[in-house]
Amino acid sequence: MASHEILGGKVLVYRRENSKRWQCSTRINGRNWRMSTGEDSLALAKEFAEDWFFRMKAKEKGGGLKDQKTFKDAAKRYLEEFDVVTGGTRNREYVGGNERRLRLYLVPFLGELGLSEVTAGKVQEYRVMRYNTSPEGKPPAKNTLHQEIVTLRQVLKTAIRHGWLTHLPDLSMPYRSAEKISHRAWFSGDEYKRLYTATRNRVDRHENGRFQWHAEQLHDYVLFMANTGLRPDEANRLQYRDVEIVIDEETGETILLIQVRGKRGVGYCKSMPSAVFPFERLLQRNLPKPEDLIFTGSHVMMFNAILEEEGLKFDREGNRRTAYSLRHTYICLRLMEGADIYQVAKNCRTSVEMIEKYYASHISTSISAAAVNVKRKTKSKKQIIEHAKRNAHRGV
Known part of the structure; x- marks a missing residue:
């Protein structure tokens, strides 16, 4: 991880290995504060970090600097508001699944973090944790992990609506190449006939x-x-x-x-x-x-x-x-x-x-x-010569 100290070591500007953007951190009132600069350039990131540090100090003097909301706070608010936001149209099993993902996996790992600390790097650490701590050494299915990240995104969007977070971190999977699209398993006409014949024989x-x-x-x-x-x-x-x-x-x-x-x-x-x-x-x-x-x-x-x-x-x-x-x-x-x-x-x-x-x-x-096997009609040698003669006669 690349890092640089500014303002006499009061602020650290750093960038994680799997991220393009610089982040900054400082310690005020015995608590660590972190923020993404949103900048790819180190020079611009340092300028942002300095401005951010002095704004934080100004809030401290004015008594306006308070502990930020945690991921656990946002998750609680998300579950309270979900039915209102969706108009109660989502299936109860879907809602229950989101609650279970938060209770079993997301909140235990991210719950005590401030919302600004839920970065792209932390999300990737979460993915690694889920792969390494799965029962019986079997990693979670791709769709299972995808649903957990979707739930995480919805919680962070709740935090943004309440002004607890300024923007979403990058939640995409790094190093991911385009996937081959495979068809869904189905029964051909003959296979389907074999299947229902077998179920009918089972009745007999x-x-x-x-x-x-x-x-x-x-x-x-x-x-x-x-x-x-x-x-x-x-x-x-x-x-x-x-x-x-x-x-x-x-x-x-x-x-x-x-x-x-x-x-x-x-x-x-x-x-x-x-x-x-x-x-x-x-x-x-x-x-x-x-x-x-x-x-x-x-x-x-x-x-x-x-x-x-x-x-x-x-x-x-x-x-x-x-x-x-x-x-x-x-x-x-x-x-x-x-x-x-x-x-x-x-x-x-x-x-x-x-x-x-x-x-x-x-x-x-x-x-x-019929649309694929189209053949363009080719001219014979005789037709090509006659076409050239006509053009020559016209002076073309």
């Missing part, structure tokens, strides 16, 4: 047995998910009163009109006709009340066992298939059938950009051979 195997109900539920779950495109968490929250059997006015087919409650609030989904029979079987089997959940319990063990038996647990790129793969299967099969990508995105409550990035670029039918 457990007929009049202990696990008959579980096998029947799993079979209908697979068909329902692959013909609606719901996320697993959306399906787990789905109640019978959220689903209505209707006749679609445009196609004349019988489909399900589903009121979906997910991470983006309440949305609607129109199913494929093949989702109707599984839902009717669920009604006949469970004789539910309107507020009962459609899919109760977990079928993970049986689902994974079937995937292992059929050799479908991993796709050819090594991506692990889960219940989420049924949603990906719905999207990919709809695109392969020529469905409008905007309507698919709207029905799945996602964006066109997400579908183009993770689905459409890996499907062969998304490429028009």
Whole structure:
């Protein structure tokens, strides 16, 4: 770490190895104070540090210098205000996840630091800590760490709104190169047929047995998910009163009109006709009340066992298939059938950009051979000579 003392050692100007900007620190009233200069130039950073030091001393004489708010203070205020800022629209599980990330990881590491001390270097130290102290030596997943940094950013934005912090530090991952975009694991048409055939055979195997109900539920779950495109968490929250059997006015087919409650609030989904029979079987089997959940319990063990038996647990790129793969299967099969990508995105409550990035670029039918295999007509030698003669005659 490069460092320089100014004002007779009263102020230290320093720059961390992974940062381009200089920071400054001093000690007043027995407490260390730090501040980012926001400057890449050492000369400009020293000027900023001198001005900052004298302003701090002026505040000290006037009695206006107070201890700055800590990260713990900002985290507490963030949790208190989150529902107000978002209008109460965010899912309770999402809010609970943010509270858990703060309580278990972020506050224990950053809580006692002043907000100005939460620098890009400290954030990188946090990443290193999470990788080195994970249980069983297994580092956290990339998405897990990303969610923690997102929560950290939201807390710091809360501090900025209250004037406790002037600007956000650089929270980006250093030394990061562009990532290869991989497609989501899904079942091709033949693989999907093998899957639902296997779940149907599992029902026959457990007929009049202990696990008959579980096998029947799993079979209908697979068909329902692959013909609606719901996320697993959306399906787990789905109640019978959220689903209505209707006749679609445009196609004349019988489909399900589903009121979906997910991470983006309440949305609607129109199913494929093949989702109707599984839902009717669920009604006949469970004789539910309107507020009962459609899919109760977990079928993970049986689902994974079937995937292992059929050799479908991993796709050819090594991506692990889960219940989420049924949603990906719905999207990919709809695109392969020529469905409008905007309507698919709207029905799945996602964006066109997400579908183009993770689905459409890996499907062969998304490429028009007629538009790609264009051949420019070339002129024969005779045509070239005649064209030259005409130009010569015109004096061109």
